[in-house]
Amino acid sequence: MLAFALRRAIQAIGVMIAVGIIAFSMFRFAGDPVSQMVSLDTTNAERAAIRQSLGLDDPVVVQFGRYIANAAQFKFGVSYQFRLPVSKLLTERMPATLELAICATIFALVCGILMGVYSALRRDTWLAHAFQAISLIGISLPTFLIGILLIYLFSVTLGWLPSFGRGDVVHIGWWTTGLLTLSGLKALIMPSITLGLFQMTLIMRLVRAEMLEVMRTDYIRFARARGLTTRAIHFGHALRNTLIPVITVVGLQFGSVIAFAIITETVFQWPGMGLLFVQAVQNVDIPIMAAYLMMVSLIFVTINFVVDILYTIVDPRLRSTVSRAH
């Protein structure tokens, strides 16, 4: 067990170092950092001074070591467009993205499970067929089209919901939240649905397939024989057993939700990290791009690591196969 955890931890660190190398080479070799920071009338002497102060004259290995050491302390350099430390920009915008991602995941979980259970239990009703059709459309429609469609319906035509921004936010320490004001909650609805729709179809398909599988097992038949109510069988026994894979998938997908927030945030002009990243790509703001890459990678690697470890703790069968396989 410990050996397994250690091996996984070393792999995770390996991935982070690889990502660090990519981020560093983006910063160092894709374009000249100095020419991005100076204006046209900066003299060569001043350029050399900046070069010196950034430590760009040191050997590449030393620079890489310094970059990684700084990154570990969340120092990612200064943004070319904003002239502000990247870490400050990212922490300012992180609450918006996390709040959006969490709301989208909750929406996807609730709707996905309900729709999945319904379409598994009442397989041939028109509503179940409608859910299947929705899931096909949810996979085929690009995220930004769904967002535009919602904006046209609820902002332009009906005028019910705001089409951009977070509404009023409340500051709690460094964290900002839109959950405590009415306009903040209203602003959250459409972005959450847009971001969560793809996950919802995924969860719905998964729950439906798992439920159909579980309903055929012996313990469900036995529960029936014991004379339990249908409700107790469906929700107490069948659904509970489908939830483990669902929670795993939701956990593993959370990183993707944060990454896909890039698109949703652009459609709704949501002031999060994704919007920052898109603007950075457009304006070739390498420090932000590199920092975003490192942050998202860290989230991915951490989630994967935790899920792997939790799996072996929860499921003893996996532990034995893992130790046998190696």
Place this chain on the structure above:
Amino acid sequence: MSEAVVQHQVEERVSPGAVHAGRFRRLVDSDLFYSFRRSRITMVAAAVTLAFFLLAIFASVLAVQNPFDPAQLQLMNSRISPLWTADGQSPFLLGTDEQGRDVLSAILYGLRISLVVGILGVIFSGALGILLGLTAGYVGGAVDGLIMRIADVQLSFPAILIALLINGIAKSVFGNRLDEMSMLGVLVLAIGLSFWVQYARTVRGSVMVEKNKDYVAAAQLIGLPAPVIMLRHVLPNTMGPILVIATINLALAIITEATLSFLGSGMPETMPSLGTLIRIGNNYLFAGEWWIVAFPGLALAVLILSINLLGDWLRDALNPKLR
């Protein structure tokens, strides 16, 4: 496999004309074609996809104007609503945008760009993935380990993030102002590098199975070099799953291109794809000019839906377990 060998021998004996007739017969008689005719949804999807390809190919004939040619645009014609509404004007069936550009013509030309980028992206990612998968499966050892590790890591990141990053890097290396054709190249590169993993994994899996078979041993014994064995003998036996992945990936590649263009990191406004058209149209949504964004969006959605349906059908039809 044996069928392919027989076919090969037959082809060598009969004349070229007969080969074509024979191929056609073989296609009509095949299981695949039978399952195709049985599924009405698939036939509709295939017809729609074909229609989209034809529209894109003959865009310059069908469009009432060339939306890339500023001389043909007249500001007098700007912001005309679709033909069936009260303010509609012939010949602008789906209306015009701010610059007097006919929306339908823009869609036809945009469709062409979207399909070209999508197809080139699929070809590039397929070639890269097949090459790496063949190498990993055939050579094995440390090479295999390295390629598959990279694949594992890349698979856990969403393709759109990788494509955006590659896009940003390309911009900073080549400068922010790329012309249209090099932007198209960058998009193909970004899509190719984001989607190669699935091909590589599938090909590697098949190669690991195939390379222990007798025909590979025979090919090795008569002294054929490894690349020839891989490309001429092993690869054809892995084509089924690759075809399925390629179809589904075409839809994904078109979505990725459209998303990048929508985010402003794709095709420029001087040579718009469907995604760029949607981005431009999105700015006029609040002015009530819904048609500028609605029709490109509809075209994109229907195109992706039909390709997805085709891909789903192909996956089921080529899977012997489901027959």
